[in-house]
Amino acid sequence: MNKPKHIAIIMDGNGRWAESKKLPHKEGHKEGAASVEAIVQTALEQNIKVLSLYAFSTENWARPKTEVNYLMNLLANTLNKFTEDKYKDVKLVFSGRRKGLPEKILNKLDEVIKATNGKKELTLNLCLNYGARQEITDAVNKLLTQGKTKITESDIEKNLYQNLPSPDLIIRTSGEERLSNFLLWQAAYSEFYFTKTLWPDFKGEDLMKAILAYSKRNRRFGARK
Secondary structure (H helix, E strand, O other): OOOOOEEEEEOOOHHHHHHHOOOOHHHHHHHHHHHHHHHHHHHHHOOOOEEEEEEEEHHHHHOOHHHHHHHHHHHHHHHHHOOOHHHOOEEEEEEOOOOOOOHHHHHHHHHHHHHHOOOOOEEEEEEEEEOHHHHHHHHHHHHHHOOOOOOOHHHHHHOOOOOOOOOOEEEEOOOOOOOOOOOOOHHHHOEEEEOOOOHHHOOHHHHHHHHHHHHOOOOOOOOOO
């Protein structure tokens, strides 16, 4: 089977999952965190090399403060899990703006990134306080501070938050069919897979369905074959 090397996921539907069960939103986020663990494990088993997860966008700060605080605490607890032995082959990296994130999250990110540095089986790219337009803007501004007067595509690629291969497959759960400011530069030739499954219900078998769908596609990258 032709498998993607880099899968990126827009994890959508936690709130709707909770509402459908007449539960508070935090229960949807809690179950969504369980899906993160399940998908990371399946990615490891399937020898996926990079997994990018859209965990928290720059727009998500507009949510109720109590919900944001809960999400930050849940994130800290989830980060701790990636130092456990079952994730011993997972390297954590971070894409997003550090400014605006709580100090405890930055400290935990730095701690786990340092602890997992050098691991090679799977790179888990956590997109947190992330926006694609902001990423491109930050890359250009970084180049300008370096004195660049003529900027190439290669220059921008090298100055994105992470120097990772572009995603082969982008998955969005919950039935929505848009990128929502996610990996706009990197998604130029990505394949897309949309599912109505809400993120808390998206588990390993659902990821396998997406991988199977990808394996049947003919990627031409603009050329005619």
